[in-house]
Amino acid sequence: MQPQALSQHPMNGRGPMREDATPDRGIGNVKSDIPSQAGKVALITGGSSGIGLATTKILLEKGATVHVLDINPPPEEDIVNTALHYHHCNVAVWEDLRAAFDETGHIDYVFVNAGVLEEKDYFADETDAEGMLVEPGYRVLDVNLRAAINTVKLSWSRMRKQPAGRPYSIVLTVSVAAYVSDQNLPVYSGAKSALLGLIRSLRSVIIRDGITINGVAPGATLTNLVPAHMAEAITAQSPAAVSEPRFVGLALVYSAIAAQDREVETYGKDKDTDLWKRGRWNGRVILVLGKSYTELEEPTADLRPFWFGRENTAVLRRAYAATDLRPAQ
Numbered sequence: 001m002q003p004q005a006l007s008q009h010p011m012n013g014r015g016p017m018r019e020d021a022t023p024d025r026g027i028g029n030v031k032s033d034i035p036s037q038a039g040k041v042a043l044i045t046g047g048s049s050g051i052g053l054a055t056t057k058i059l060l061e062k063g064a065t066v067h068v069l070d071i072n073p074p075p076e077e078d079i080v081n082t083a084l085h086y087h088h089c090n091v092a093v094w095e096d097l098r099a100a101f102d103e104t105g106h107i108d109y110v111f112v113n114a115g116v117l118e119e120k121d122y123f124a125d126e127t128d129a130e131g132m133l134v135e136p137g138y139r140v141l142d143v144n145l146r147a148a149i150n151t152v153k154l155s156w157s158r159m160r161k162q163p164a165g166r167p168y169s170i171v172l173t174v175s176v177a178a179y180v181s182d183q184n185l186p187v188y189s190g191a192k193s194a195l196l197g198l199i200r201s202l203r204s205v206i207i208r209d210g211i212t213i214n215g216v217a218p219g220a221t222l223t224n225l226v227p228a229h230m231a232e233a234i235t236a237q238s239p240a241a242v243s244e245p246r247f248v249g250l251a252l253v254y255s256a257i258a259a260q261d262r263e264v265e266t267y268g269k270d271k272d273t274d275l276w277k278r279g280r281w282n283g284r285v286i287l288v289l290g291k292s293y294t295e296l297e298e299p300t301a302d303l304r305p306f307w308f309g310r311e312n313t314a315v316l317r318r319a320y321a322a323t324d325l326r327p328a329q
C-alpha cells in the first residue's frame, strides 16, 4: 500500500525536523511512512558508501532485496546480509553498467546515486609539451551525468518490459548545488543541474509507463565525498547545514514510494484540471539541508509566471502543446 502524503504544513522548511516530523509541502512523515518493502527489489549505484550505503541499509531493514553497483564493495559486515547483492561495476563504462543490469532479475526501484566531486580545477591552464592548452578529462561529467543518463535508460528499458500495474520508481541523487551553484564546483554544479533538467523533462512521459522519476538534493553530508577540511569548515560555521547520510537515505527511499495530492505541473496538452490528480510522488526533488526536508519542484513550477514572466509562460505553454506527441489518454 502506498503511504498517503499529508497536506501542506506551516513549517514550510524553515525549522529543524526529526526524521519522523512532518515537513512542508505534502512531504509525509518520512520515517514512519516507509512501510515494509518485503518482496521489492532495488538497484542502487554507489551503494557501498555514504548516502548510498545508508539507503541500502534502510531498504534492507525494510525487507527489500538490494543490488549494489559500485567500483568498491560494501563494508564486509553488510555483505553478510543475503538480501544484498554486490556487482562490481564502473557506472561510467556502458558495457559494465549493462552487464550489471543483466545480472539482476526484476527491479522495482533504481537509485541513481554514484557520484564524484570535481577532482581538479577545470579552468586552470594545463598545457601539453608544445605549450598548447589541453582539454580536461571529464570524470565528473562521465560519472555524475553520462552514467546517470545511462542508468535511467537501462532502468526505463527494463521496467517497461516488466509486468504492468506495479509501481516502478527511479530516484536520482542530485545536489543542493543544482539549485544554488557552488563557486568551487562549477562543472559538478553543471552536471547536477543537468539531472534536474532530466527529471523535469521525463516526469510527464515516463509516468505513462508506470514509472516515477524523482530526485533528492542533499546539502553537505558527512561522507567520503566531502574532503575533511571542507566538512570541518562547514560543521564549524554552519552546523545546521550538515546532514547525516541516513537522513538523506530516508528521503531517497521515501521518494520511491510516496504519494502526492497533486501533480507538480501540467505539460503540453494536459488540461488545467489534471494538476489536481492524486497519484504517486513524481517529478519532485526533496532538498535535504541539515535536519530539514523541503520539496522544491512544486514551488518552482507554481512561481514560474513570476520569475519566467506571465506572458512568456503562456506563450511557451502553447508552443509545447503544439509539440506534445504523447498519445491522448
Ligand SMILES: NC(=O)c1ccc[n+]([C@@H]2O[C@H](COP(=O)([O-])OP(=O)(O)OC[C@H]3O[C@@H](n4cnc5c(N)ncnc54)[C@H](O)[C@@H]3O)[C@@H](O)[C@H]2O)c1
Residues within 6 Å of the ligand: 045, 046, 047, 048, 049, 050, 051, 052, 069, 070, 071, 072, 089, 090, 091, 092, 113, 114, 115, 116, 143, 173, 174, 175, 176, 217, 218, 219, 220, 221, 222, 223, 224, 225, 226
Ligand atoms: N556528501 C555530500 O555532501 C553530497 C552532497 C550533495 C550530493 N551528493 C551526492 O550524493 C551521491 C553519493 O555521494 P556520497 O556523498 O555518499 O559519496 P561517497 O563517496 O561516500 O559514495 C559514493 C559512492 O559512489 C561510488 N562510485 C564513485 N564512482 C563510481 C563509478 N564510476 N562507478 C561505480 N561507483 C562509483 C563510490 O565507490 C562510493 O561508494 C553522489 O551523487 C553525490 O554527488 C553528496
